[in-house]
Amino acid sequence: MATNTLTVPGNLESLKAVRDFVKHAATEAQLDKQSSYRLVLSVDEIIANIVIHGYDEAGLRGDIEVGFTVSPEHLRIDVFDRAVPYDPNLHRTPDNLDDPLENRPIGGLGVYLARQGTDDFQYEHVDGRNHNTFIVKRPPTTSDD
Amino acid sequence: MATNTLTVPGNLESLKAVRDFVKHAATEAQLDKQSSYRLVLSVDEIIANIVIHGYDEAGLRGDIEVGFTVSPEHLRIDVFDRAVPYDPNLHRTPDNLDDPLENRPIGGLGVYLARQGTDDFQYEHVDGRNHNTFIVKRPPTTSDD
Amino acid sequence: MAFNLISESSNGVTRITMSGELDASVAGQFKTAVEQAAENKPKSLALIMNDLSYMSSAGLRALVFAKQKMGAAIRIFVVGAQETVLETIEMTGFNHSVILLDAYDAAQIEG
Amino acid sequence: MAFNLISESSNGVTRITMSGELDASVAGQFKTAVEQAAENKPKSLALIMNDLSYMSSAGLRALVFAKQKMGAAIRIFVVGAQETVLETIEMTGFNHSVILLDAYDAAQIEG
Numbered sequence: 332m333a334t335n336t337l338t339v340p341g342n343l344e345s346l347k348a349v350r351d352f353v354k355h356a357a358t359e360a361q362l363d364k365q366s367s368y369r370l371v372l373s374v375d376e377i378i379a380n381i382v383i384h385g386y387d388e389a390g391l392r393g394d395i396e397v398g399f400t401v402s403p404e405h406l407r408i409d410v411f412d413r414a415v416p417y418d419p420n421l422h423r424t425p426d427n428l429d430d431p432l433e434n435r436p437i438g439g440l441g442v443y444l445a446r447q448g449t450d451d452f453q454y455e456h457v458d459g460r461n462h463n464t465f466i467v468k469r470p471p472t473t474s475d476d
Numbered sequence: 477m478a479t480n481t482l483t484v485p486g487n488l489e490s491l492k493a494v495r496d497f498v499k500h501a502a503t504e505a506q507l508d509k510q511s512s513y514r515l516v517l518s519v520d521e522i523i524a525n526i527v528i529h530g531y532d533e534a535g536l537r538g539d540i541e542v543g544f545t546v547s548p549e550h551l552r553i554d555v556f557d558r559a560v561p562y563d564p565n566l567h568r569t570p571d572n573l574d575d576p577l578e579n580r581p582i583g584g585l586g587v588y589l590a591r592q593g594t595d596d597f598q599y600e601h602v603d604g605r606n607h608n609t610f611i612v613k614r615p616p617t618t619s620d621d
Numbered sequence: 622m623a624f625n626l627i628s629e630s631s632n633g634v635t636r637i638t639m640s641g642e643l644d645a646s647v648a649g650q651f652k653t654a655v656e657q658a659a660e661n662k663p664k665s666l667a668l669i670m671n672d673l674s675y676m677s678s679a680g681l682r683a684l685v686f687a688k689q690k691m692g693a694a695i696r697i698f699v700v701g702a703q704e705t706v707l708e709t710i711e712m713t714g715f716n717h718s719v720i721l722l723d724a725y726d727a728a729q730i731e732g
Numbered sequence: 733m734a735f736n737l738i739s740e741s742s743n744g745v746t747r748i749t750m751s752g753e754l755d756a757s758v759a760g761q762f763k764t765a766v767e768q769a770a771e772n773k774p775k776s777l778a779l780i781m782n783d784l785s786y787m788s789s790a791g792l793r794a795l796v797f798a799k800q801k802m803g804a805a806i807r808i809f810v811v812g813a814q815e816t817v818l819e820t821i822e823m824t825g826f827n828h829s830v831i832l833l834d835a836y837d838a839a840q841i842e843g
């Protein structure tokens with residue numbers, strides 16, 4: 332089976348390579364510009380968190396593996412890391428989005444944006460690795476494609 | 477050790493993802509724009525050949541793996557495939573480059589451009605895989621980097 | 622495209638022009654520019670984003686930081702943001718706290 | 733950026749404007765455009781490359797193909813090629829067989 336995988340060191344310099352890879356996946360899946368941007372943002376947010384909170388703040392080092400799969404109806408992105416176990420789904424949706432900035436704590440927006448940018452977002456911890464899954468619906472195919 | 481690897485299916489749709497990945501490697505290694513472009517072209521040419529001649533024409537299917545390593549003096553790109561064994565170094569340098577186009581056979585330029593774009597180009601066949609290596613010198617580091 | 626930032630202050634206005642991609646790896650540059658600009662105690666901060674093709678939450682965090690450093694009274698203008706970047710600003714409610722402009726409007730920003 | 737191609741023929745000149753990245757995955761589009769243009773038996777072929785950010789040998793192969801399809805007498809103009817693309821054209825000696833122009837010069841191309 333054909334594989335699409337990118338493995339990068341878990342540092343912030345890798346974010347650009349991941350975004351390019353996800354953009355490529357979105358092109359393969361024929362997502363429109365807006366869905367593509369949102370998905371790239373989702374993955375970028377989650378991976379920035381893995382690097383900052385999961386690896387750096389915990390004094391850990393390791394790789395991040397990103398893969399994608401295109402099925403007739405969905406594009407699926409899988410992200411694996413060996414950083415601190417963390418389930419972004421446990422992070423509650425911020426309820427202060429309409430507050431003025433000066434009354435908001437800095438942060439808490441990354442996970443929110445990540446979930447907003449996908450149709451389905453899943454997390455599991457397996458074999459010592461975090462596994463985040465991003466699923467986006469593909470546009471209906473036109474017959475003359 | 478930190479790993480930078482991209483694995484893509486051996487088809488022409490993967491070329492763009494590989495170019496982005498090599499561009500990222502060139503940025504990490506602080507290559508200038510021209511060296512970066514030449515290296516991207518080198519890898520793109522060799523991988524297009526692997527897809528077209530190594531996989532497609534031979535009726536084979538398989539992945540292509542691309543990795544990079546930055547050392548103080550060099551950027552090194554490694555490409556692995558399981559297509560037809562082929563050593564690009566055995567392809568002689570074209571001697572008809574100044575001939576008018578109409579007198580030239582179509583083709584034979586890809587391998588030439590690939591070699592021109594690197595400081596060192598190596599090939600080996602190991603464990604049933606082709607292994608092409610592209611090495612480019614990095615610019616001298618300035619003390620205030 | 623690589624991130625690039627130019628900051629310039631005059632007559633109580635700080636203009637920060639950003640291009641390329643603003644992600645967590647470069648947000649520190651934006652924060653530093655905000656910190657330096659804060660020393661001039663500007664009344665307005667104009668963020669020129671016409672050529673900014675990407676902005677993650679790391680950019681939004683720098684905006685919150687600006688309000689905190691420069692005081693809640695600072696007027697923050699976001700000028701020429703691309704549609705995708707705008708969507709992020711709106712989705713997170715930041716449109717309630719900054720003034721969105723299509724183009725640089727000297728009368729409004731410097732007035 | 734994705735590859736894009738527009739072809740247009742009039743008065744014995746075919747103009748093919750290309751943008752984005754011309755690699756082996758899209759070179760077929762360029763070849764098809766050359767084949768279709770050949771039916772008009774143009775005297776000149778102008779390739780407008782200002783926005784072409786990348787060209788591999790697959791693009792060069794299409795040029796050889798153009799000479800073969802349109803006859804050795806066809807004049808091929810390469811207009812506005814970026815420095816990196818130009819280097820590839822020169823490194824492979826294609827500059828001896830095409831006419832390089834910085835900008836579209838109607839007098840020379842259509843004359």
Ligand SMILES: Nc1ncnc2c1ncn2[C@@H]1O[C@H](COP(=O)(O)OP(=O)(O)O)[C@@H](O)[C@H]1O
Binds near residue numbers: 382385437
């Ligand atoms: N991968 C992770 N590993 C550990 N903790 C995390 C991870 N991702 C997020 N967190 C925690 O969740 C919080 C919210 O994350 P986020 O929404 O991105 O906002 P921010 O990073 O700005 O705080 C973080 O502050 C951190 O405490």
Ligand SMILES: Nc1ncnc2c1ncn2[C@@H]1O[C@H](COP(=O)(O)OP(=O)(O)O)[C@@H](O)[C@H]1O
Binds near residue numbers: 529560564584586587
């Ligand atoms: N990976 C490969 N596997 C098998 N044959 C190859 C491979 N790469 C190159 N070749 C052979 O070498 C020739 C020259 O390649 P190249 O310089 O790229 O020119 P072109 O592909 O235009 O013919 C090809 O035509 C092909 O016969």
